[in-house]
Amino acid sequence: MRIFLGQRAWLxxxxxxxxxxxxxxxGAAGLLAGxxxxxxxxxxxxxxxxxxxxxxxxxxxxxxxxxxxxxDIVLDYxxxxxxxxxxxxxxxxxxxxxxxxxxxxxxxxxxxxx
Amino acid sequence: xxxxxxxxxxxxxxGPHMQDYDVDPDSGDKKLLDLLVRLKTIDDSxxxxxxxxxxxxxxxxxxxxxxxxLACLTALSTLKEPVLLRPLPGFPVIRDLIVDMTQFFxxxxxxxxxxxxxxxxPERERLQSPEQRARLNGLYECILCACCSAFCPSYWWNxxxxxxxxxxxxxxxxxxxxxxxxxAERLAYLDDVxxxxxxxxxxxxxxxxxxxxxxxxxxxxxxxxxxxxxx
Ligand code: SF4
Ligand code: SF4
Ligand code: FES
Numbered sequence: 001m002r003i004f005l006g007q008r009a010w011l012x013x014x015x016x017x018x019x020x021x022x023x024x025x026x027g028a029a030g031l032l033a034g035x036x037x038x039x040x041x042x043x044x045x046x047x048x049x050x051x052x053x054x055x056x057x058x059x060x061x062x063x064x065x066x067x068x069x070x071x072d073i074v075l076d077y078x079x080x081x082x083x084x085x086x087x088x089x090x091x092x093x094x095x096x097x098x099x100x101x102x103x104x105x106x107x108x109x110x111x112x113x114x
Numbered sequence: 115x116x117x118x119x120x121x122x123x124x125x126x127x128x129g130p131h132m133q134d135y136d137v138d139p140d141s142g143d144k145k146l147l148d149l150l151v152r153l154k155t156i157d158d159s160x161x162x163x164x165x166x167x168x169x170x171x172x173x174x175x176x177x178x179x180x181x182x183x184l185a186c187l188t189a190l191s192t193l194k195e196p197v198l199l200r201p202l203p204g205f206p207v208i209r210d211l212i213v214d215m216t217q218f219f220x221x222x223x224x225x226x227x228x229x230x231x232x233x234x235x236p237e238r239e240r241l242q243s244p245e246q247r248a249r250l251n252g253l254y255e256c257i258l259c260a261c262c263s264a265f266c267p268s269y270w271w272n273x274x275x276x277x278x279x280x281x282x283x284x285x286x287x288x289x290x291x292x293x294x295x296x297x298a299e300r301l302a303y304l305d306d307v308x309x310x311x312x313x314x315x316x317x318x319x320x321x322x323x324x325x326x327x328x329x330x331x332x333x334x335x336x337x338x339x340x341x342x343x344x345x
Contacts, residue, residue: 006305007340072314075307076271 009068016065023058052106059102063095115139115149116196119160122207130207132198139190146193147174147185162211169324172259176211177203182261184324202264204273218260221277225285225303230296246292253287253332255325256280262319262329268312275308279319279329282310286332289339301340310336 037045045051070091078084115137122130135153143149147167154160164174167186174185177200179193205213231240263269263278277285285304289297304310310333319329 005307006311007337007344009307010311010337011341076268076312 009071012064013068016061016068019061020058020065023054023061046106047109049110052109056103056106059099063099067092067095115190117149117153118196118198119153119210120200120207121160121210123159123209134196144189145186146178146188146190146197149190150185161209170257172257175202175259175261175264175324177201177264182265182322184259184261187324202260204264204270205260213264215260217273218263218278218280219258221281222258222284225277225281225288226296226300227284227288229288229291229294230299231293233295240293242292249290249292250287252327253283253290256283256287256327257325258284259324262323265318265322266313267316267318268314272308272312276312277304277309279313279333282313282336283327283329283332286336289336297339298343301336301343304336305340310340 046055071088074084074087074091078087117135117137118132119135120130121127121133135157137149137153137156139149140152143152145167147164150160150162150164154162162174162176162185164186165171166173169184169187172184175182176185177198178185178188179198182202199211201207201211201213205215205218208214258280260280262283263280266279268276269278282304285300288294289300294300313330313333315330315334317330320327320331323329
């Protein structure tokens with residue numbers, strides 16, 4: 001549980017921010033360089049194992065970053081335990097669901113019969 | 115000069131109100147505290163703390179025109195009228211400009227603000243090199259006036275759990291003391307989602323400190339020390 005407390009959370013927040021920034025900068029650079037991928041190209045990218053790993057990594061960093069940030073806001077402003085705990089649980093479930101959805105979609109390409 | 119002061123006497127008043135005063139500063143009145151002392155001769159029910167009248171004791175911290183500061187260090191010539199005086203924001207009011215500092219000092223005591231060293235003391239004293247001594251500059255000068263903590267939004271939201279800029283600056287003062295041997299325990303105590311990590315680097319603390327200190331910088335150094343400790 002310590003990974004979500006104190007220093008670890010602070011560190012993870014910064015590392016995931018760097019990762020997200022890297023993706024955003026690379027993506028923006030690609031667009032600026034005139035690369036506007038078509039649906040087919042996107043699909044090919046997402047179906048490659050490198051693409052799938054990158055996409056899952058990006059959403060993983062995004063969800064983790066969002067969790068720490070939103071959790072901090074809740075710890076600041078929502079003090080009643082009866083509201084705070086369900087709220088944190090709800091946010092956690094939503095973020096996990098997003099991540100699960102992305103992971104399953106990506107994995108679907110690699111399962112036999114897909 | 116027009117001054118509007120927050121008045122609250124829990125024995126008589128249902129709630130607080132602002133009271134206006136018109137006073138002419140004497141030629142010898144240079145600082146806001148001089149004027150408050152003069153006001154007290156006109157209205158002796160007005161309550162505020164003060165002692166040293168020279169920025170050393172830290173007792174006359176208040177909110178002056180929306181900014182925390184020491185009345186004794188605030189020049190009258192710099193103040194826009196009407197001058198609004200309120201107690202330190204976020205602190206429980208005892209009466210008028212006097213606030214309850216119990217929690218503030220509880221955080222101060224929690225960081226163990228004293229040298230910890232169980233090694234056999236040398237015959238005369240524990241020596242420091244000039245460089246080791248220099249590391250305490252910008253930390254030891256804190257007068258615990260609470261201007262910083264009472265201007266920190268994170269402290270307003272969690273005053274019971276977040277140590278606040280003043281306490282953290284003091285914590286770092288002992289962490290960086292070469293004669294102290296408890297740095298690891300001190301850091302372990304601070305590695306907590308509330309005690310240290312409620313700080314969002316808003317930097318109100320550094321902006322407002324009447325002694326020109328930088329609690330936010332000390333907090334950054336604590337985070338880096340924790341990083342070094344864990345790697
Ligand atoms: S750091 Fe500055 S503002 Fe904060 S308590 Fe110390 S002297 Fe006062
Ligand atoms: S830097 Fe941290 S301690 Fe200072 S005012 Fe901002 S949140 Fe508070
Ligand atoms: S009266 Fe001592 S600091 Fe102002």
